[in-house]
Amino acid sequence: MNKQTYESIGETLYSEKLDNGLTVFLLPKPEMTKSFGIFSTNYGSIDQTFVPLGESAEITVPEGVAHFLEHKLFEKEDRDVFADFGKQGASPNAYTSFTKTAYLFSATSQIEKNVETLIDFVQDPYFSEQSVEKEKGIIAQEIKMYDDQPDWQAFMGTIKSMFQNHPVKIDIAGTVESITSITKDDLYTCYHTFYHPENMTLFVVGNFEVEQMMEMITLNQKEKSFDKMAELKRDFPEEPREVAMKENTIHMPVSIPKCTIGIKDSDTELEKEEFLRRDLLGSMILSHFFSTGGEFYQELYKADLIDDSFYFETNLERNFGYSMIGSNTAKPEEFAAKIKEQLLSTKKYALTDEVFERMKKKKIGQLLRAMNSLEFIANKYIHYHTMGINLFEIIPAIQGLSLDDAQAFLKEWIAEERLAVCTISAAKG
Amino acid sequence: MDTIQEKRLDEQGLKLHFIQSKKFKTITFVAKIKAKLDKETITKRALLPYILKQGTKTYPDRSALQLKLDDLYGAVLTADGGKKGENHIITIRLEFANEKFIPDASNVMDEAIRLFSEVLFHPNAGKNGFDDAVFKREVGTLKQKINAIQDDKMSYANMRLIDEMCKEEAYQLHVHGYEEDLNSLMNEDLYNYYQQMLKQDEMDIYVLGDFVEEKVKHIIKDTMQRTVQQGTSTVNAVTKKPVSEQQEIIEKQQVQQAKLHIGYRTNTTYQDDAYFALQVFNGLFGGFPSSKLFINVREKNSLAYYASSRLESHKGLLFVFSGIAPDDFEKARDIIRLQVQAMKDGDFTEQELNETKDLIINQLKETMDHPQGLIEILYQQVIGKRLMTPTELLDGIQNVTKEEVVQVAGKVEEDTVYLLTSEGGEQGE
Numbered sequence: 001m002n003k004q005t006y007e008s009i010g011e012t013l014y015s016e017k018l019d020n021g022l023t024v025f026l027l028p029k030p031e032m033t034k035s036f037g038i039f040s041t042n043y044g045s046i047d048q049t050f051v052p053l054g055e056s057a058e059i060t061v062p063e064g065v066a067h068f069l070e071h072k073l074f075e076k077e078d079r080d081v082f083a084d085f086g087k088q089g090a091s092p093n094a095y096t097s098f099t100k101t102a103y104l105f106s107a108t109s110q111i112e113k114n115v116e117t118l119i120d121f122v123q124d125p126y127f128s129e130q131s132v133e134k135e136k137g138i139i140a141q142e143i144k145m146y147d148d149q150p151d152w153q154a155f156m157g158t159i160k161s162m163f164q165n166h167p168v169k170i171d172i173a174g175t176v177e178s179i180t181s182i183t184k185d186d187l188y189t190c191y192h193t194f195y196h197p198e199n200m201t202l203f204v205v206g207n208f209e210v211e212q213m214m215e216m217i218t219l220n221q222k223e224k225s226f227d228k229m230a231e232l233k234r235d236f237p238e239e240p241r242e243v244a245m246k247e248n249t250i251h252m253p254v255s256i257p258k259c260t261i262g263i264k265d266s267d268t269e270l271e272k273e274e275f276l277r278r279d280l281l282g283s284m285i286l287s288h289f290f291s292t293g294g295e296f297y298q299e300l301y302k303a304d305l306i307d308d309s310f311y312f313e314t315n316l317e318r319n320f321g322y323s324m325i326g327s328n329t330a331k332p333e334e335f336a337a338k339i340k341e342q343l344l345s346t347k348k349y350a351l352t353d354e355v356f357e358r359m360k361k362k363k364i365g366q367l368l369r370a371m372n373s374l375e376f377i378a379n380k381y382i383h384y385h386t387m388g389i390n391l392f393e394i395i396p397a398i399q400g401l402s403l404d405d406a407q408a409f410l411k412e413w414i415a416e417e418r419l420a421v422c423t424i425s426a427a428k429g
Numbered sequence: 430m431d432t433i434q435e436k437r438l439d440e441q442g443l444k445l446h447f448i449q450s451k452k453f454k455t456i457t458f459v460a461k462i463k464a465k466l467d468k469e470t471i472t473k474r475a476l477l478p479y480i481l482k483q484g485t486k487t488y489p490d491r492s493a494l495q496l497k498l499d500d501l502y503g504a505v506l507t508a509d510g511g512k513k514g515e516n517h518i519i520t521i522r523l524e525f526a527n528e529k530f531i532p533d534a535s536n537v538m539d540e541a542i543r544l545f546s547e548v549l550f551h552p553n554a555g556k557n558g559f560d561d562a563v564f565k566r567e568v569g570t571l572k573q574k575i576n577a578i579q580d581d582k583m584s585y586a587n588m589r590l591i592d593e594m595c596k597e598e599a600y601q602l603h604v605h606g607y608e609e610d611l612n613s614l615m616n617e618d619l620y621n622y623y624q625q626m627l628k629q630d631e632m633d634i635y636v637l638g639d640f641v642e643e644k645v646k647h648i649i650k651d652t653m654q655r656t657v658q659q660g661t662s663t664v665n666a667v668t669k670k671p672v673s674e675q676q677e678i679i680e681k682q683q684v685q686q687a688k689l690h691i692g693y694r695t696n697t698t699y700q701d702d703a704y705f706a707l708q709v710f711n712g713l714f715g716g717f718p719s720s721k722l723f724i725n726v727r728e729k730n731s732l733a734y735y736a737s738s739r740l741e742s743h744k745g746l747l748f749v750f751s752g753i754a755p756d757d758f759e760k761a762r763d764i765i766r767l768q769v770q771a772m773k774d775g776d777f778t779e780q781e782l783n784e785t786k787d788l789i790i791n792q793l794k795e796t797m798d799h800p801q802g803l804i805e806i807l808y809q810q811v812i813g814k815r816l817m818t819p820t821e822l823l824d825g826i827q828n829v830t831k832e833e834v835v836q837v838a839g840k841v842e843e844d845t846v847y848l849l850t851s852e853g854g855e856q857g858e
Contacts, residue, residue, distance in 0.1 A: 008530065008532065009454070009530060010530065031451050031452050032452055032798050033794040033795070033797060033798050034791075034794055034795045034798045080724075080728065082718040082719055082723075083719050086717065086718070086719035086784050086785075086788060087780075087784050088787075089784070089787030089788060089790070089791045090791065091717070091718075091788065091791065091792065092718075106791070106795055107791055108790070108791045108794040108795065109787070109791070134731055135731075137731030137732075138727060138731050138733070138734055139734070140754075141686060141732075141733055141734040141752060141753065141754065142734035144685040144686040144752070144754070145685075145686050145734055145735070145752050147685040147686070148582050148684050148685050148686055149581070149582075150580050150581075252683075253682070253683045254579075254580045255576045255577060255579045255580055256573055256576060256577055256580070291495065292491055292495055293490075293491040293492045293493075293494060293495025293496070293498075294492075294495065295492075298490075298491065298492050301491070301566065302562075302566075304566065304569065307569070307570040307573040307574065308479070308570055308574065309573075309574075309577065328573060328577055330573075358496070358499045358500055359499070361499065361500065361502045361503065362499040362502065362503035363503065364502055364503070364526070364531065365501070365502030365503030365504065365525065365526040365531075366503045368454045368455065368502070368526040368527075368530055368531070369454065369455050369503070369505065369524060369526060371454050372452075372453045372454055372455060372799070372800060373799070374798075
């Protein structure tokens, strides 16, 4: 078991890669009451076309399979896993994102037992025709719920206007039509391919005894056998640099229009140093211009183009990346035009040392604040680990950023052909 | 694990609460300003938090204020208003990184407290009111917020349920206020109200984190003081309205998914000894994925993606929420009613009872691991006018018996069924 102490932030992390390939991280925090465990596979909604483990031909599965699989892992032949956790005082949950499927729980007692339950239920699938059919009604209601949510429609609408071919443009839950065709065989195929220990990470953080925990996990894994892992072959189509649609308008009954500007990232498949630099600078620069009180925010605020629904976000993944800036606005055309103008002006924008130092301070403080949350630590650690980056070494990395790095980033950040505008508005008439 | 010690002091017209904890990488300051719910003041109180975070005497606009926050290692300032029972509470929060985790940082604490005090006591205002541009702009923002509720169908259905259920009671007042009152509101009146609020409202200040108490006390003494006037802020006894007649309200809109929300009177509040049993009742009934609602509405009948319940502790209300296909209304309503009846009949095992208690205790402990969550739990005592340490709360839950749950269930009365459903035959775009 490896032990690494990060003195500046007061954390000690234990880790091990087990014989079957599973990566385990344990972060004891005895001052906390609760513990949080997450078992995550590097498999999400974008992994739609791949070569199944042990086969040679590539297949494409229906939209929404990863998410469907997530739902179905909770149901076993004789019981529901929610109840197992319930009996042990734990609250379980799960999520499917573009790139990951994760199963998790939080509890304040019986942590070891709950971790065991977590590993065991994820590693013991049971899918039947009947239970797959039953789930379709539940997921259809989940999809309908999202259909009525303007914020989600704005988010996915912006993604779809940015990406031409990349499967990130597919709805994570699929559509009511696509899930109808999902079979138990689809689930097993995806399961065997992507839930191999080699493709998974377990992270436990909180109040527990480290040695004992690692011993339990190691023993648990030794008792199970897995097929030999082959290299995972996932296929992604070529994605041009330009956005799919410069403008995309979606009609649904809203009291006030919603407008979102998407910035598609130019290059992906970056080396880890470059990835981290982009990741940090991307969020620092967006925050510099667009956080409350930022220069661009102030212009939008004074021109009455935004309200307090205004938001921005940025997401950089291995083979795609984007940022979004959006708000409820009575004047979507003016809002979009103004933001585009602001973004295009950044190419020539000059930062000063003083300003950049403040940006770094802000980023460091934000990170420390986020680390109050066990969920944040576990999720983000896994996210960065997938890229070969260590979350606990990010603060020094921020301190090490130079003004030149930022200036160079700004020069390449925006290009007109990589901007998309998505508007949600009520149908006319 | 830390035990939570809350130290209370009454100084300079402020009720101070100091909570020492090494769990967090931040220090949190929270001010809670409480008055009774009143149609006359609710719109003003909804607007004030938005204006206060726009600037102070020393940092007159949002940019200047934000630069200061960024300089304090990305300190985060938030302010909003909310309802708890028949009280309105304005909350102002400042969370900043604990300087002990940042090399070379000092004075963060001192400056942060001074800033917090400015936001609260020294806004950017003159004799005739707040900065006029800010006032106008925030009136506009709040209007948009009031209208945008319609776009979030879950919140909208919840608001409409309370409108119908609590027609004659202060609790029905909308937390964001009313457009017609905003239209006639003068800047000067708002400023006068703010002055009055500072003198008359009950004000509690919480400080949470790893800090030196004497130092904090000293800075507070230096920067915050107020002269308290006996005002009108004493809260009336909560209106207890008997359910005379159950009502069913059906509304139609262009939606994909119907929202079935049901309101009940629990006839039990935070002040009652049966409050603990009520919490356990809610846990068994609809608080968790192992609860009756989730199991029966979702898992057994595939009618919904979500089906859950929530308590309003100070007013004595219980709400059920579910998202269903429009055609399933009667079926879902009847299944929900059966679950209430099952609770009244004591149709749950000792084992389920114990598991649910563990889940609630787990949930509470988790909330206490979060700075804002812990402060919210502690503040319940002020609202409920009943001293209850976190340990007493947890013990209270632990000691609940089956008989007590059945007894408290016997007092739960259905009041209003509210359904938001799709326009007949039409499928929204």
